[in-house]
Amino acid sequence: MNLNELIDFAPVFDNLGQILRGFWTTVQLSAVTAVFAMIIGTVVAGMRVSPIPVLRGAGTVYVNLFRNTPLTLILLFCGLGLRDTLGIWAHGDASTSGYWLAVLGLSVYTGAFICESLRAGINTVPLGQAEAARSIGLTFNQSLRLVVLPQAFRSVIAPIGSVLIAMIKNTSVALVAGSSEATAVMKQMFDDDSGSVVPIFLVFAAGYMILTLPTGYFFGWLAKRKAVSR
């Protein structure tokens, strides 16, 4: 093997369809997970800031449990535990069930981080804002809707963006649950054609960068635009 063969991209472009299908699964996985993780994160954040101790406790347990467990363990448990042992989503197409188990594991994991970002955002709103809202006679709902949440949401754009970018990169672990996204395709190509691993790696790295970098700049731009001057 010589240097020209080392960086010969021809074998990669022969498999372009397969690569694009892998990344399409990654994009779908990320989009669906983002929605579920936002829902879980918002609900758990609501629990953690509520005045009811049981809800606060449950929220804290959820966050500490899932934020401190490796994602690989969660996804492995989804595959081996939920599907193989307990028979959840065990029927039908293996890659479809793998996909939804990966969505479940990623959402549960990412939700814990979304929750913490939202909670930090709520805590950035000074107490004086809420006191001022109450003193001019706004009800609980009004002060939440008109004063507290708009400020909180603006300050969490950047942290949420970062959590979502990390989630896009984390979809690479979904192959543990049996989902055939980009990283699973890359591993398959490594096994099939070990001669051209360098171009394969570079193409997949570029693919992930195409997904993560624009997302990062978008959230950075949005956060700057919506920043609260304080």
Add this chain to the structure above:
Amino acid sequence: MTTTETASRPPTRRPKRNASVLFDVPGPRARRRNHILTVVFALVFLGVLALLIWALDQKHQLDGKLWTPFTKANVWQNYVWHGLWATLKATVVAAVLALVFGVVFGIARLSDHRWIRLPAGAVVEFFRAIPVLIMMFFALVGPPIIADAFGRAFDPLSGFEAVVVGLTLYNGSVLAEIIRAGINSVPSGQSEAGYSIGLRKSGVMLRILVPQGITAMMPAIVSQLVVLLKDSALGYIIAYEDLLNSGFYQVKSNYGNLIPAAIVVTAIYVAMNMALGYFANWLERRSRRSSRSAARSLGTGTGAPPAAGVGGSGVGLP
């Protein structure tokens, strides 16, 4: 921000009341409602828990005999401690190498010379933008082929080495950003004062910026170690015998006790990471109080701005 401003910030400790930005101090009616809701939600959670236990019991996942492997010393010895040792070894080696990587590239990105700053920035942003797992896969198969193209022979990396390489490159890049942000967080008056008393660039860096920056960046660095420790579980995928592989997968395969094995391994991971997390929080409280540094603490991560493009350092992310 100058030192005096930092010192004159109002104390963050508020008088202990239950008021938050969302809820006022509850009156008698609100207290009664909260008590009722407490009972209602407690019952709901107990119901869900009971349902879960019932469902697991139906599948015979809670039988007492499934726990017997964990009453034997050799299971702990051969699987759990064996795996934990491998995980800690990979974590510690990768943490040390990542710190070295981070210091070198973090300071290189602050260089006055563009030919040092730009390549260092490109390396850091590249490794921060791609998943750790594909780095590990590449570390496993790439080096022998690259060596071959240059007419050399090179043995493939072991699982341990591939895990360490992947963790070092990714976390080292994040640490480089933390170190850059920590040094940038020292107010410019500090380095100006250093230059005005005749220090050179290296003197300002080593005697003024680094000592004060370290206080600001320590909590963020420890938070990143939590990420590193968790990511070491990726070793399972490339067949490294870490805690996840040996303590969970192999125990489960040999003894068929999925739930007990999952509980034991999860408990070990959560305990280690929470201990590191509390340590980071303690460091943060300490550095916020500290009057020895003019820099503001970077925080422990949850609210810190991160990821390429978003600006900042990406501390403690999933």
